[in-house]
Amino acid sequence: MSALAAAGGKELIAIDHLSKTYLARTGAVTALDDIDFSVGEGQFVAIVGPSGCGKSTLLKILAGLIPASQGEARLSGTPIAGPRRDIGVVFQSPVLFPWRTVLSNALLPVDVQRLGRVQLNAAAMDLLALVGLKGFEQRYPWELSGGMQQRVAMVRALIHNPAILLMDEPFGALDAMTREQMNVELQRIWLERRKTVLFITHSIAEAVFLADRVLVMTPRPGRIMDDVLVELPRPRNLEIMNTPAFGEYVQRIRVRFQATGGLDA
Amino acid sequence: MIRLPRFLLRLVLVLTVLVLWQGAVHLFAVPAFILPAPSTIGLALWRGFASGLYLDHLHVTVAETLLGFVFGSILALVLGTVIALSRRVEYFLYPFVVMFQSMPKVALAPLIIVWFGLGLTSKVAQAAVTAFFPLMVNTIAGLRSADEDRVALMRSLDASELQILTMLRVPSAMPFIMAGFEIAMVLSLIGAIVAEFVGAQKGLGVLIMSMTFTMDVAGQFSVLLILSLLGLLLNGIIVLVRKRLLFWDASQKLHADVPAEGGKL
Numbered sequence: 001m002s003a004l005a006a007a008g009g010k011e012l013i014a015i016d017h018l019s020k021t022y023l024a025r026t027g028a029v030t031a032l033d034d035i036d037f038s039v040g041e042g043q044f045v046a047i048v049g050p051s052g053c054g055k056s057t058l059l060k061i062l063a064g065l066i067p068a069s070q071g072e073a074r075l076s077g078t079p080i081a082g083p084r085r086d087i088g089v090v091f092q093s094p095v096l097f098p099w100r101t102v103l104s105n106a107l108l109p110v111d112v113q114r115l116g117r118v119q120l121n122a123a124a125m126d127l128l129a130l131v132g133l134k135g136f137e138q139r140y141p142w143e144l145s146g147g148m149q150q151r152v153a154m155v156r157a158l159i160h161n162p163a164i165l166l167m168d169e170p171f172g173a174l175d176a177m178t179r180e181q182m183n184v185e186l187q188r189i190w191l192e193r194r195k196t197v198l199f200i201t202h203s204i205a206e207a208v209f210l211a212d213r214v215l216v217m218t219p220r221p222g223r224i225m226d227d228v229l230v231e232l233p234r235p236r237n238l239e240i241m242n243t244p245a246f247g248e249y250v251q252r253i254r255v256r257f258q259a260t261g262g263l264d265a
Numbered sequence: 266m267i268r269l270p271r272f273l274l275r276l277v278l279v280l281t282v283l284v285l286w287q288g289a290v291h292l293f294a295v296p297a298f299i300l301p302a303p304s305t306i307g308l309a310l311w312r313g314f315a316s317g318l319y320l321d322h323l324h325v326t327v328a329e330t331l332l333g334f335v336f337g338s339i340l341a342l343v344l345g346t347v348i349a350l351s352r353r354v355e356y357f358l359y360p361f362v363v364m365f366q367s368m369p370k371v372a373l374a375p376l377i378i379v380w381f382g383l384g385l386t387s388k389v390a391q392a393a394v395t396a397f398f399p400l401m402v403n404t405i406a407g408l409r410s411a412d413e414d415r416v417a418l419m420r421s422l423d424a425s426e427l428q429i430l431t432m433l434r435v436p437s438a439m440p441f442i443m444a445g446f447e448i449a450m451v452l453s454l455i456g457a458i459v460a461e462f463v464g465a466q467k468g469l470g471v472l473i474m475s476m477t478f479t480m481d482v483a484g485q486f487s488v489l490l491i492l493s494l495l496g497l498l499l500n501g502i503i504v505l506v507r508k509r510l511l512f513w514d515a516s517q518k519l520h521a522d523v524p525a526e527g528g529k530l
Contacts, residue, residue, distance in 0.1 A: 083423040094354045095414045097512040099436050109434065112424045140513060 012163060012196050013039040016243040018071035022058050025032070031057045035071070039198065041163075044190055046199045047075035048253065054222030055200045059168045062198065063089050076163060085113055088157030088195075090170040092243035094149035096141035102152050109160040120159060120214040127155040130189060154186070158193065167199045171206070172230065180238055183209055191235060204257075208249045209236060216253055218260050228255050301483035303528045310487035318472075323491060325467040329385060330499065333392020334450055341397040341449070342442070345404025350430070362466040370395040370452075378464040388460045388468065393454030396449040403445030407438025440514050443507040450499045458492070 017136055020032040039045050049055045060066045062073055064083040069187035073080045073146050075087070088109075091235040097103045106124045110117055128137055150170060157165055169177040183206060190197060190210075201207050207214045208230055217227035230249055232240060269277070283303045290302040291297070297305060311321035348355045348362075374391055381387035411434045419429045461470025469488050476484040 060417075064423075065417055065420055083421050085423050087421070089421045090416070091414060091418065093414060095412075095418045097415065097433070097436065098515075099439075108432075109422050112419065112422045112428055142513065233276060 010041050011038045012041040012043075012076060013198065014077075015058075015126040016071050018058075018061070018068050018073055020054065020061065020066075021069045024039060030221035032061075032068075033223050035222070035224055037215060037224060037227065039196060041196055042194050044197045044199065044210060044212045044213060046201060046202055046213070047205040047217060048201055048218030049222065050202060050219050050257070053217040053219040055217055056168055058222070059166050059198070059200055062164075062166055063087060085160065087161040088154050088160065088165045088249035089156045090150075090167040092166070092169045092172050094141070094146075094153040096152055098141055100141075101137065102139050102141065102144070105141060105152055106159055108156055108241040110182045113160060115160060116214060123161075124155065124159055127158055128152075131155055132190065133187065145158055145178075145221075146174055147182060150174065150182065151185075153227065154189070158189075158195070163196060165195045165197045167197065170199075172201070179206070184238060186210065187235060204250050204253045205241060207212045208232075208246060209255070214249075214253060216256050219265055225260070226253065228253060298480045298482050301486060305483045305492070306486040309481070309483040310490065313484065319469075319488070319491065322467055322469050322472045323495075325385075326454075326457055326461070326469045327495065328448075329388035329392055329460075329468065330453045330495075332385075332389040333455040333456055334396055336389060337396035337453060338400055338446065338449055340393065340455055341400035341445070342404055344397075345401040346408060346512070347407045348401075349408035349434075357379035365396060370398070371456065374460050374463040377460065383464050383466055388457050388465060392453040392456035395459075396453040399452065400442070400445035400449045403441040403448075404438065407441025407445075408434045410441065411437040440511055443503070443511060447500060447503045450503050451496060454492070454496055455498065501505035 015035050015037050018035045019030065022029045022031055024094060027216060047055050047058070049236060057066070062070050062075075062080060064087070065081050075084065083201045097108070098179060100108070103121075103124055107117055107120065109115070110124075125137065128134060131154060133148060133151055133155070136144065136148070141152065142153070150173075153170070157167075171182045174182060186212060199210060201209070204214075211230055214226075214228040214230060215224050216228065217223065218225050228249065232249075287302050287304060290300060301309075310319075348358060371391075373394060377391050377394070378387050382388050398413055408430075411429075415433055415437075416429060419433055424432070457468070458470040458473075461468040462474060465471045469492055472489050476482075476488070
């Protein structure tokens with residue numbers, strides 16, 4: 001049974017023998033080598049790999065920020081040729097605008113894409129409440145903690161109702177406690193909104209906890225060496241991390257890394 | 266030791282200096298055309314205002330300074346924006362910029378009088394030319410200071426270059442531009458006074474020159490006092506606007522308690 005079929009949905013992201021080569025001073029560097037996978041609608045897919053395995057490069061290609069060298073990536077059947085409005089991106093840092101209030105930051109895509117603040121103001125208020133930021137709408141980003149700022153970034157990625165949410169180590173800069181809490185909340189939001197999510201991380205535990213499916217990447221050149229279907233029941237709580245089933249998934253992925261020379265985290 | 270509030274200590278120090286100055290002038294019988302006593306200067310100030318003479322000249326200088334500031338700022342903002350946005354324009358304008366940068370702008374005053382005559386226009390032109398350069402440099406630096414992650418975010422949202430400019434680059438540039446305005450205001454006043462020295466019918470610079478011919482040193486001191494207060498007032502207006510506009514700028518808060526006096530030429 002293929003992982004895609006297991007999700008039961010139709011194919012939303014298709015990555016077709018995609019490669020990316022950079023020209024560095026020392027010569028050509030292959031960041032991504034023949035990446036080939038697809039993601040079904042509504043699936044939560046985590047990509048786990050050590051630093052420098054090109055996972056952020058992959059996300060930038062999907063976000064339309066940089067072109068691929070070979071192969072192509074398709075979203076809902078159409079090739080990605082540049083930035084698209086049916087994608088929401090959450091970066092490692094919140095990347096908020098300090099001169100905008102929390103609400104106004106959340107509405108940035110609405111302003112850029114001229115979707116109409118009047119229509120989407122209520123949606124933004126709902127989403128902010130969903131991530132636990134009710135009452136903070138008129139605050140400024142610098143009045144918020146790091147975790148709260150990243151929640152604003154999540155709302156901003158969801159406000160224009162994109163088909164796909166791309167997340168590039170969104171909790172990497174947070175402390176361990178906040179990070180676990182954010183994982184639980186992200187799952188809750190995902191269960192409620194059922195977006196297709198591509199989540200990049202270098203934490204195996206985070207990947208297994210969140211995802212339906214974990215793609216394991218090798219470093220230099222970035223290749224996908226394993227595709228693990230995580231069949232743990234939802235909603236998952238933090239205690240699940242102590243169960244043998246969870247441990248087995250983590251162990252399986254860790255063994256793959258050890259075989260290729262270790263993982264930094 | 267008695268702990269006086271700092272502002273009181275400051276006031277006491279100023280008064281002490283004035284008293285010592287007054288005493289020294291009387292004690293050593295310093296001629297009034299070398300160094301007049303503070304009381305004499307005060308008297309000259311009062312007479313000047315009572316006769317309406319000072320106000321008559323003051324409003325001319327204020328008008329020249331403000332008009333010069335406005336025109337200089339418009340030129341600086343427009344040119345700065347064009348250069349910041351186009352490396353090609355920068356490349357071709359660079360020789361002119363370098364030549365203009367290294368030239369003392371006040372040295373243009375005689376030429377500007379020849380070109381624009383003895384009236385208001387030449388003073389405004391001189392003030393504008395003197396003021397515009399630092400603001401232009403700050404505008405360029407500011408518009409290029411936008412955080413790369415924020416630019417990537419805007420691009421991922423499919424923002425146009427114009428939107429990136431108005432919604433990101435311009436707000437990011439505001440701390441630089443406000444600092445540029447502060448310098449431009451001071452330089453406008455300098456430009457106006459220098460142009461008045463070179464050739465004018467009215468203005469505080471003209472007043473100082475005519476007082477030199479009549480050896481009215483106390484009068485000169487009183488006009489210098491007015492100029493200093495005028496500079497403070499104009500600077501204060503900019504600082505007020507800056508604090509209002511840049512409430513979000515963290516670096517602003519750091520030196521918000523420290524008045525922007527000193528360091529300004």
